[in-house]
Amino acid sequence: MQINISSTKSYYEITHERGALSKVAKIVDLDRKVMIVTDSGVPEEYAQTLSKQCKEAHIFCFERGEQSKNIDNFLLILKEMLKASFTRKDLVIALGGGVAGDMGAFAASCYMRGIDFVNIPTTVLSMVDSSIGGKTAVDFEGVKNVVGSFFQPKAVIEDFDLLKSLDKRQISAGLTEAIKMAATCDKELFEFIEKSNDLDKDLEEIIIRANAIKKMVVEEDPTEKGLRKVLNFGHTIGHAIESKHNGELLHGECVALGMTLLCSEKVKPRIVKVLEKYNLPTLINDNMEELSEIMKHDKKAKKGNISVVYCPEIGSYEFKDMTIDEITKLK
Numbered sequence: 001m002q003i004n005i006s007s008t009k010s011y012y013e014i015t016h017e018r019g020a021l022s023k024v025a026k027i028v029d030l031d032r033k034v035m036i037v038t039d040s041g042v043p044e045e046y047a048q049t050l051s052k053q054c055k056e057a058h059i060f061c062f063e064r065g066e067q068s069k070n071i072d073n074f075l076l077i078l079k080e081m082l083k084a085s086f087t088r089k090d091l092v093i094a095l096g097g098g099v100a101g102d103m104g105a106f107a108a109s110c111y112m113r114g115i116d117f118v119n120i121p122t123t124v125l126s127m128v129d130s131s132i133g134g135k136t137a138v139d140f141e142g143v144k145n146v147v148g149s150f151f152q153p154k155a156v157i158e159d160f161d162l163l164k165s166l167d168k169r170q171i172s173a174g175l176t177e178a179i180k181m182a183a184t185c186d187k188e189l190f191e192f193i194e195k196s197n198d199l200d201k202d203l204e205e206i207i208i209r210a211n212a213i214k215k216m217v218v219e220e221d222p223t224e225k226g227l228r229k230v231l232n233f234g235h236t237i238g239h240a241i242e243s244k245h246n247g248e249l250l251h252g253e254c255v256a257l258g259m260t261l262l263c264s265e266k267v268k269p270r271i272v273k274v275l276e277k278y279n280l281p282t283l284i285n286d287n288m289e290e291l292s293e294i295m296k297h298d299k300k301a302k303k304g305n306i307s308v309v310y311c312p313e314i315g316s317y318e319f320k321d322m323t324i325d326e327i328t329k330l331k
């Protein structure tokens with residue numbers, strides 16, 4: 001699958017191939033210095049398999065979890081690259097989930113005004129969504145993704161064999177992003193996820209079909225001026241829940257909760273049913289006033305109003321501006 005971002009003249013390939021991790025050198029030039037950004041949750045042998053293929057590999061391994069997506073770790077990556085005399089010709093590879101991808105890409109986008117970046121996602125969430133489309137960021141002062149840039153990777157390599165180390169909870173949390181895309185943009189994919197009774201068998205197809213949606217969206221709107229906002233379905237409330245629970249709930253679990261409040265009466269039971277099928281949470285126990293307070297700091301908040309994505313019918317979406325008061329009353 002090839003992504004063409006014409007405004008930035010970025011064309012990159014998403015490779016979907018079991019076993020691709022051991023063949024990265026055939027896809028990307030590794031005959032240079034490579035900074036591998038990974039986390040403690042990723043099996044060590046993945047980084048070893050990759051580093052063996054590089055001329056000079058450096059591994060930056062941070063503690064797994066959203067709390068690591070911070071300026072301190074971002075600076076540590078840059079320091080390591082500077083200490084090892086990385087030049088503009090060298091490369092950063094993220095090998096992990098959304099945190100490794102966002103932070104590794106942000107470091108690549110800033111080092112010497114931008115060096116090559118490749119994403120090798122190891123989670124369902126990052127394969128489905130975050131590895132594609134060039135969003136980079138770290139969290140700052142308690143606000144998620146508030147410091148970052150748009151910076152397209154040179155390649156995305158999706159090796160489905162890497163998913164075997166994930167537990168069921170992480171797989172389900174990642175699946176939320178595919179459910180989000182299907183609910184708003186692809187009725188057939190939503191029905192496929194609804195009907196699936198063997199996720200092990202169907203996961204690959206779900207990821208590839210979700211990638212096709214993401215490709216369509218980011219090619220049309222790489223910097224989120226319009227259409228790309230659709231990918232925020234469930235995220236406005238989801239991010240607030242995530243901030244409040246500070247790492248206790250996974251990102252996908254928070255997005256699942258967020259989706260249940262921003263859909264029509266007709267759509268809600270279908271979304272809830274599909275989320276429950278994958279053991280995802282569907283009932284918000286937090287005080288909505290408290291969540292609204294957090295939402296005011298969201299990038300999507302403008303002049304006291306919050307932009308949200310609403311799903312009136314499966315396979316369609318509306319953008320709405322809601323007041324804090326309206327959000328507080330959502331049920």
Ligand code: GLY
Binds near residue numbers: 129130135228231
């Ligand atoms: N994860 C949402 C986006 O890439 O826009």
